Amino acid sequence: MTGLNRTALYDLHTGIGAKMVPFAGYEMPVQYKPGVMKEHLHCRAAAGLFDVSHMGQVLLQPKGSLQDTALALESLLPQAVLELKEGRQRYGFFTNDAGGILDDLMIANRGDHLFLVVNAACKADDIAHMRAHLSEVCEVVEVNDRALIALQGPAAEAALSAHVPAVADMKFMDVAVLDSAFGPLWVSRSGYTGEDGYEVSVADGQAADFTRALLSDDSVQPIGLGARDSLRLEAGLCLYGNDIDTTTTPVEADLVWGMQKARKPGGAREGGFPGAAQILDQLQNGAPRKRIGLRPEGRAPMREGTQLFASADSETPVGAVTSGAFGPSIEGPMSMGYVAVDLAAAGTTIYGEVRGKRLPATVTDMPFRAATYKR
Amino acid sequence: MKFTEEHEWLRVEDDLVVVGITDYAAEQLGDIVFVELPEEGTEVARDDEVVVIESVKAASDILAPIDGEIAEVNEALVDEPSKVNEDPTGAAWMFKLKVTDLSVLDEFMEEDAYKAHIG
Numbered sequence: 001m002t003g004l005n006r007t008a009l010y011d012l013h014t015g016i017g018a019k020m021v022p023f024a025g026y027e028m029p030v031q032y033k034p035g036v037m038k039e040h041l042h043c044r045a046a047a048g049l050f051d052v053s054h055m056g057q058v059l060l061q062p063k064g065s066l067q068d069t070a071l072a073l074e075s076l077l078p079q080a081v082l083e084l085k086e087g088r089q090r091y092g093f094f095t096n097d098a099g100g101i102l103d104d105l106m107i108a109n110r111g112d113h114l115f116l117v118v119n120a121a122c123k124a125d126d127i128a129h130m131r132a133h134l135s136e137v138c139e140v141v142e143v144n145d146r147a148l149i150a151l152q153g154p155a156a157e158a159a160l161s162a163h164v165p166a167v168a169d170m171k172f173m174d175v176a177v178l179d180s181a182f183g184p185l186w187v188s189r190s191g192y193t194g195e196d197g198y199e200v201s202v203a204d205g206q207a208a209d210f211t212r213a214l215l216s217d218d219s220v221q222p223i224g225l226g227a228r229d230s231l232r233l234e235a236g237l238c239l240y241g242n243d244i245d246t247t248t249t250p251v252e253a254d255l256v257w258g259m260q261k262a263r264k265p266g267g268a269r270e271g272g273f274p275g276a277a278q279i280l281d282q283l284q285n286g287a288p289r290k291r292i293g294l295r296p297e298g299r300a301p302m303r304e305g306t307q308l309f310a311s312a313d314s315e316t317p318v319g320a321v322t323s324g325a326f327g328p329s330i331e332g333p334m335s336m337g338y339v340a341v342d343l344a345a346a347g348t349t350i351y352g353e354v355r356g357k358r359l360p361a362t363v364t365d366m367p368f369r370a371a372t373y374k375r
Numbered sequence: 376m377k378f379t380e381e382h383e384w385l386r387v388e389d390d391l392v393v394v395g396i397t398d399y400a401a402e403q404l405g406d407i408v409f410v411e412l413p414e415e416g417t418e419v420a421r422d423d424e425v426v427v428i429e430s431v432k433a434a435s436d437i438l439a440p441i442d443g444e445i446a447e448v449n450e451a452l453v454d455e456p457s458k459v460n461e462d463p464t465g466a467a468w469m470f471k472l473k474v475t476d477l478s479v480l481d482e483f484m485e486e487d488a489y490k491a492h493i494g
Contacts, residue, residue: 036431037406226405226431299409299456301429326408326431333409355427355434 007053008147008204009211018224024120026054029224036226040328043193043231047155048223049214056123057143057201060114060134069114069138073107076133078250078273080260084109089173089188091258093250094126099275099282100246101253102129104238108175108188113138115175115186117148117199119240146186147207152197152231154372155219160187160198163213167198172373182210193228194235194371233334234327236293236366242304243291243322243336249275251282252338254291289319290344293366294335294352296359301326301333302352308339309351312358318343321352327368334368335361376464377480378489379440384464385480391446391471392480396428396437399493401463405430407456412448413470419445426469428459441479443472 004027013020018029029051031039042048062069070081079092086109094102103122108115118126123142130140151160161168164180170189178185186201202210214220223231229239238244244253262268265280273279296302306321319339327334335352343350346365351358376386382400386393401407409429419425419439426437448470452458458467484492 031405035406037408230431299453300411300427301409301434303434326429328406328431 005054007051008207009051009053009149012208012211013051013222016222018222021225023225024054026120028054029222031224031226032222034221036224036230037328039221039223039227040230042221043153043195043223043227044329045153046219046221047151047153047159047197047217048193048227048231049211049220050150050152050223050228051147051211052150052199053147053207054120055148056116056118056120056126057146057148058116058118058123058127058130059139059141059143060116060130061139061141062113063136063138066109066112066114069134072134072137073114074263074269075272076129076274078259078263078276078279079107080262080269081107081114082269083260083262086111087175089175089190093244093255093258094129095250095273095275095279096246097274098246099249099278101240101244101248101250102126102246104240104244106188106190110175110177121241143201145204146201147204148199148201149207149211149214150191150193150197150199151214151220152191152193152195154196155217156195156197157374159214159217159220160200162217163210170198172196172375182206182213185210189374192235192237193231194237194367194369195231196372196374229323230325230328233323233325233336234329234367234369235371236336236368238291238336239323248291248338249279249282249287251279251287252289252291256283286341288341289338290341291322291336291338292344293364293368294321294337294350294361295364295368296333296335296352296361298359299326299333300354300359302335302354302359302361306335306337306352306354308337309353309358310343312351312360318350330368336366339363376486377483378486378492379483380492381438381440382493383437383440385440385483387477387480388471390473390477392441392443392474392477393468393471394440395468396459396463397489398463401460404428404435405432407459410452410456410459410469412450412453413445415445415448417445419443419472428456437469439472440483441472441474443474445470446473447471
């Protein structure tokens with residue numbers, strides 16, 4: 001696989017039998033020997049370790065005050081960054097002028113600067129976008145020499161606190177820089193599986209030792225991209241490029257929970273982000289379609305692209321599936337997609353066309369499986 | 376037991392041709408989560424799509440290796456698709472075909488040739 005980047009853990013992955021695939025310009029492990037199903041269930045039962053070093057790590061280093069940098073970042077997204085407290089992280093999304101989503105990301109306040117984690121496939125564009133709009137108030141620094149490792153599941157706290165005791169005191173969405181035998185670790189208590197757990201940024205040179213130390217704990221197993229996808233889908237979390245993109249607004253994507261009061265109609269800093277006119281209008285008057293969860297009857301998964309219909313014989317689709325898979329923990333198929341808003345209420349029966357047949361599915365509140373975050 | 380290039384196995388049992396997928400195919404597909412079987416009594420032609428199986432990764436079609444009539448299907452796979460990963464060449468047979476002439480099996484590979492085929 002030429003022309004692809006490798007993370008600091010490449011040799012470790014191949015040494016333990018990972019199947020590597022190209023993903024967002026990187027050679028990444030899609031699964032290890034146990035396979036997607038067992039990896040998924042292990043993460044829910046004990047702890048799963050994920051190499052997410054392909055994701056972008058970005059520092060916003062203020063040239064003046066942190067407040068100015070926070071306000072400048074607010075010009076690119078509909079989150080309240082100003083009120084984000086030191087040591088805390090928040091989910092957000094960059095919007096475009098049409099109100100669509102350019103990328104989703106994590107934003108952390110680390111006292112004298114902000115730390116962002118963005119999607120691998122979007123990171124070059126995100127950094128260019130921020131440099132174009134934020135360079136007067138801050139340096140946009142891409143972190144190129146650190147791996148990012150997620151440790152997720154009920155045993156994650158015990159496994160990580162054996163090396164870094166202070167992580168046990170962190171709450172969901174807390175961030176901290178902690179000294180360790182593997183150098184300074186940038187830790188957040190967060191993740192993308194619906195499980196309690198952590199994401200840890202560690203210097204490339206110490207990433208393999210750190211990972212081996214975690215994997216030496218019997219409760220910790222490495223998990224590939226395959227199970228990462230079924231875990232995040234069970235948790236009702238969006239995959240950028242599938243479930244959200246430049247054509248979906250945050251209101252359509254049902255991500256209004258990720259916008260704070262200060263940026264909404266009547267808020268202290270209402271609007272002021274790209275696409276605000278469209279997004280604020282949809283907030284007040286509704287959007288024509290909405291992202292929903294679906295539980296197909298039977299066992300057949302309704303995968304990405306499956307057309308959705310209001311009835312078993314109607315001609316015009318009312319929407320489509322954007323992610324669909326079998327959920328190992330819920331022991332059945334699950335999908336996420338968009339439908340016309342009048343069909344978006346939980347309990348509504350709609351039909352997905354699978355191999356020429358209309359199969360019934362029930363609109364379902366997400367997550368499909370309740371999250372276990374330590375709040 | 377005979378083998379096809381499409382990674383199916385065939386064996387004769389009580390004048391019926393029993394069909395399933397090989398260990399290699401099951402491993403390549405990954406964890407199977409859904410199996411859709413044909414109706415018993417259906418007449419099928421060679422290369423017809425007769426079984427749909429879905430793994431955690433994707434959907435795949437299993438083709439009829441020869442002409443015949445579906446005499447029996449393995450209903451147990453519908454409720455327990457994971458059997459296909461556990462015992463693809465035994466308990467997880469997929470369907471049995473009634474054929475007019477069992478000599479049609481002669482053209483398919485023996486185990487040694489199949490092993491060479493998958494390298």
